[in-house]
Amino acid sequence: MNSTINAQNKGLEKANLAYNKFAFIKAIALYEQEISKGNTSFEVYSKLGNSYYFNGNYPEAIKAYSNMIDHLNNVDSEYYFRYAQALNSTQNYKTAEEVIKKYYKRSGKNDISDNWNENKLMESIKKQSNRYTINSVSINTPFSDFGTALYGKDKVIYASAKDTGVIIKRKHSWNEKSFLKLYSADVTMDDGLQNPVVLKDDINTKYHQSTPAITKDGKTMYFTSNNYADGKLGTDKEGTSYLNIYVAHNVNGEWSSIKKLAFPVNSDSFSSAHPALSADESKLYFVSDRNNKFGNSDIYVLSLNKGGFVGNDVKKLGDEINTLGRETFPFVDDTGILYFSSDGHPGLGGLDVFAAIKDQKDKYHVVNVGDGVNSTADDFGYVIKRSTKKGYFSSNSSGNDDIYGFTENKPIDFGMNINPFVFGTVRDFDTKKELEGVVVEVFNLADEKVNMVYTDADGNYKVEVEPLKEYKFVFKKEKYAQKTEQIEPLKLLGSKELSVDLINEWxxxxxxxxxxxxxxxxxxxxxxxxxxxxxxxxxxxxxxxxxxxxxxxxxxxxxxxxxxxxxxxxxxxxxxxxxxxxxxxxxxxxxxxxxxxxxxxxxxxxxxxxxxxxxxxxxxxxxxxxxxxxxxxxxxxxxxxxxx
Structure with a gap:
């Protein structure tokens, strides 16, 4: 009897060791062996389900979570959430809604399970449908290709696990796929990608490199890599190595001066990955699994100083963004819209791409970007150049991670007007009396008139403008001198008061x-x-x-x-x-x-x-x-x- 128990303990220890090192393929086999030997404990089923879940094998994850929840008592409420996620990812929307209701009942949190209702979910997807024209790009290989970053006017840098000539490919134990390297590619006239070239500088080590974020001047790049320095992997006390974020500088066309970002971004005891820059490059967004016993990832942000130095003001984004699921691959466009992927928000299945914008109360509003980009597979790595409305995203809808190009044909619908506006009051210079009927003309940088309004009986006006564009406002009324004012670019949901006094024209x-x-x-x-x-x-x-x-x-x-x-x-x-x-x-x-x-x-x-x-x-x-x-x-x- 004791020898049997000892054998079971050793088998479970091996499985847990593989699990803790993120070697989920190996862990799955060992946990399945434990079950075949009669070990049907919460630990075995929960970690087996997680191992399948982290590798995107949702049908098998459902089986494990179902066995755990149906046959065991006092299961943590969080597992109901993950069970619902896996069901949603396999388009079992009705059952997913039933399970998520149980999660909210058990957790005591505000019940928003209606968002998981199939009809409501599909209606929200339909609202954003037909917004994209999608095209494939020629750089995709039979290996993983993903995580595209815009680089200058006509290049991208992306991650690929394609064969680089090494006879024995190094494997990453998380999913048993080849390790990733960073490549550059040229953007073609039709926005395809060609001429992939592996980065030859010190960027690529023998382990993972992926998900770069590059400043607009092309001089600084943040990227994800294993915790690797001086020829060794950094590990915690149990020997587990985590992902870290690094910064590199482009000097005379070469990436050099590579440094790992300091704590509180990186640590030997948790992963930080997938950096992204704010529109003004004053903040760094990233993903981390810190303080997260359930194994999911959240999006964080902190201040960013010149030269790639980060502040110590790391802040986890709010519950509007982060869920008990996986929030990952953030990207911020020039207008300030935050895009990210998540399987914790209800979507078509797997990771969906979502867009979020802050209102005047500093609260994010989150919407699914819709079909075309999103599918029943994992869709992620969304980037867009707002001026051209063109960009790239990654998906494993073909069975492997591939990069796709897209054109956004119409803007995303946040259910509210997000364009900035200019408002104010026009008065007589001498009497300070409000002037009715003043013509307010709006011109763009090309000196084209793009709008015209009149002041009301109280001398007030309000004009909606496009974000991040300069404008000229001209105020006109008979017998008064015109008044011309320049308006600096405004952010989404921004506003500016522009009140003027008009003087006698003579x-x-x-x-x-x-x-x-x-x-x-x-x-x-x-x-x-x-x-x-x-x-x-x-x-x-x-x-x-x-x-x-x-x-x-x-x-x-x-x-x-x-x-x-x-x-x-x-x-x-x-x-x-x-x-x-x-x-x-x-x-x-x-x-x-x-x-x-x-x-x-x-x-x-x-x-x-x-x-x-x-x-x-x-x-x-x-x-x-x-x-x-x-x-x-x-x-x-x-x-x-x-x-x-």
Missing amino acids: EVIVDNKRKEIKEGIDLKDVLNLNPIYFDYNGYNIRESSKPELDKIVALMRDRPKVSLQVNSHTDSRGRDDFNMKLSNNRAKATVNYIIAQGINTNRITGKGYGESRLINKCSNGVSCMEAEHQLNRRSEFIVIVNEQ
Whole structure:
């Protein structure tokens, strides 16, 4: 009897040792042997189910979890959740909903099992359907290819387990597939991928490398690797090696200065993997199984400093994102939308890709990105370039991990308006009374009018804009000077208040003083401009004069009824005919500069007067200092009122 018990204990010890080292294929065989010998304990069935589950063999995981839950008492509520996950992954939606209800009843948590209802689930998927055009890429192999990262304008870096020429392939004990290396590939004109090349630098070790995240300038890369340094694998006390995140820098085209990120990102006692950068590259998202006895992974975030240095403010994302399932492969697009894969949120099966956005209360709203990308298999590694609406994702829907390209044909529906907006109030400058009927025109960077609204009876307006784009707002009302304001890019769900006061079109405030604009007046005097000087015998606009001319441009832009006559003068030195030609060239150069800033050609003319209108005694034959001659090399800007 004792020998039988000892044999069982040794068999279970071997199985647990393999399980703890993530050698799940080996663990499965050993646990099955234990069951055949009559060991039907909670430990055996739970770890057998987990071993199948972690390898994506959901039908066998269901059998193990079912045996455990149906025949054993006091099973942790978390196993009901995982059992429901496995059922959902095999499209047993009705049974999955029944099991998840038991989980919420046993756990005492807020019951949201209705989200697992098949009709509701399929309706949410349908809402996001037909959004993608999917195409295969030519770099896929019979081995695992996944985890694409955008690299510059026309490259990607991805992970592959394809044969690199080693006769005996090194196996990863988690799933008995070849170890992964990082490769680069070129993006083709039709957004396919070609010319895969293994990274030759110090990035690739003899163990795993995968899931890179690269800064927009292409100089820094974060990636996943085994805890490997100085030729050795780092392990915990039991000899288990975990995944860590590393950073590398591109110097003269080579990835070097590779360092493992410090604690609290990495540790010898838990895994951290799949890094992702926030839109402004100030934060690092990553996945970790820390503090997680159930073996699932969660998404974390922390601050990121220049040079690849991370802060110590690691924060687990909230329950809107993280579940008792596996949340993994985060990616943040340029608008701030967080994409990730999960089998803990109800989906089509296996890992589905989800999108999440924070509202004004800092709470994430999560939706399934829909079919096309998502399938009944594992779908993950989603990346998108927002400007082109093109990207890549990975899936094992073909039976192996492959990369797919896609085009997003319409935006995701979060069930709420997520575009930013600009709002404000327009008032009279003098009376501060709200102005009704003010035209608010919105222009894009190409100076194309993209929207137009009017202020209401209270002088208020509101305009929706696209995220991360610059705009120009122009406020117009009869008898008032126009007001032009630039709007910096806004994030999704962002807003900006832009309130303005409009002044009488024939007045201007300069140095806190009100000045009148009228026919025949010189704007140089109205705007207190510094003189527009030219070099001796030259007619190019000085850099020092451009800010002064820009003030004239601003006044004319906001007052369409103001036209100008530019008068240009020279000093007395040189021949009279030469000076006349020189002054005409100076007038022309001044007019051309103002036109180049967007003022219509029919609103400005120029004329040269040579040395015929000197403003001091420095005529021909009179000895003067250079500074006195320079006073005569000037321009005048005479107002012409255009009432049309």
